[in-house]
Amino acid sequence: MTRLRVLTASILAPLAIAAILFLPTPWLVALTAVMFLAGMWEWFALAEIDDTLARTILLVANLLLMVALVWGSQSATGGTLVLFRIATVVGVIWWLLAALWLTRYDFASDHDTHARAFKLAAGTLAIIPAWCALALIHAEQPNGHRWLLVALAIVWAADTGAYFAGRAFGKHKLSPRISPNKTVEGLGGGMLAGLTAGVLGGWIAGASLQQLPLVALMAFIVVLFSVIGDLFESLLKRHVGAKDSGNLIPGHGGILDRIDSVLAALPVFALGKAWLEF
Numbered sequence: 628m629t630r631l632r633v634l635t636a637s638i639l640a641p642l643a644i645a646a647i648l649f650l651p652t653p654w655l656v657a658l659t660a661v662m663f664l665a666g667m668w669e670w671f672a673l674a675e676i677d678d679t680l681a682r683t684i685l686l687v688a689n690l691l692l693m694v695a696l697v698w699g700s701q702s703a704t705g706g707t708l709v710l711f712r713i714a715t716v717v718g719v720i721w722w723l724l725a726a727l728w729l730t731r732y733d734f735a736s737d738h739d740t741h742a743r744a745f746k747l748a749a750g751t752l753a754i755i756p757a758w759c760a761l762a763l764i765h766a767e768q769p770n771g772h773r774w775l776l777v778a779l780a781i782v783w784a785a786d787t788g789a790y791f792a793g794r795a796f797g798k799h800k801l802s803p804r805i806s807p808n809k810t811v812e813g814l815g816g817g818m819l820a821g822l823t824a825g826v827l828g829g830w831i832a833g834a835s836l837q838q839l840p841l842v843a844l845m846a847f848i849v850v851l852f853s854v855i856g857d858l859f860e861s862l863l864k865r866h867v868g869a870k871d872s873g874n875l876i877p878g879h880g881g882i883l884d885r886i887d888s889v890l891a892a893l894p895v896f897a898l899g900k901a902w903l904e905f
Contacts, residue, residue: 635876640783647776652766656758660693663758666883666890667750669872673863673883674746675738689751696759708766711759712901718756718894722852725749725859725891732804736866746863753856757890760897770833777828777842778849778896782888785821785850786857792816801854806861814854821850829905838905845899849892856891860884 646655667689671682699710728734735742764775793813801809825846826839834842860872860883873881 639876643779644776647765647779648772652762652771655765656697656762659761660690660758662882663754663886664690664693665875666872666881666886667754669881669883670750670754670863671747673860673867673869673872674743674750675867676743676747685747689755692751692755693758696755708763711763714756714759715763715894715897718752718760719898721749721752721756722855722891722894725753726855729802729805729855729858729862732862732865742866749859753859753890757886757893760893763897764893764900773828773832774900777825777832778893779889780824780828781821781846781849781896782853782892784824785817785853786888787817788820789813789817792819802858802861805858805865809854809858809861817854818847818850821853822846825849834905841903841905845896845903845905848899849896852891852895853888856888859891860887 646658650658664686668682668686671685676682676685696710696714700706700708735745761775764778765771767774789809790813792815793808793810796812796816797810799811800807801811801814822843826843829839829842829846864870864872871880872883875881876885
């Protein structure tokens, strides 16, 4: 399984990096909208929306929300991303609430309409703001494409570091009821890898030496939120007894299994970068 994971990542990672570095922002936003909506389709399954028609209607509703955000950002002078910024702030607030949800394992764990409503709302609050944050980071001049790659590199490095550190040294469970395989040692390894990726990536993206401590601080916070995103998806899977959100990506499960950490990380990185001004 480890070999398959590495092989798949070695194919997909260069494609993702090339898209981030070379695609214009509108094209990248359109491409990632497809990917994020595919993740949302899997989210509906974790929310126990089994009817294909119902899932399609919900997916179209979220697509229309994306379209409305783009349409509302147009103006006679070229456009503004204010709505995307508002959505990004909403996303950060949502993930703070999600952290609280993680401490209440049984909340919305039943299988009735009430629980589904919470999980469907959570899907929109997780996916749409992350997509907006991605657009914000990439559109920033002059090096937005580099900074988006830095944000993702922090998450990817943290995920990889946590995986291998957990396998090698993991003894103390991080959240045994939600995700039994995650360990405190894995979190430490992921944090170290994420900080390293953040500082090196920030330097390459153009941060000054004075700004690198701020980048490191942001990387630290981003890794913590990425863990929240990962654990929250694990919580949804635990509620329905699913191992993966899907099987589209060999060795990695579904789309949502690959972007769960990213969903939480991107709004935090976008807001932190604007606030800390690096």
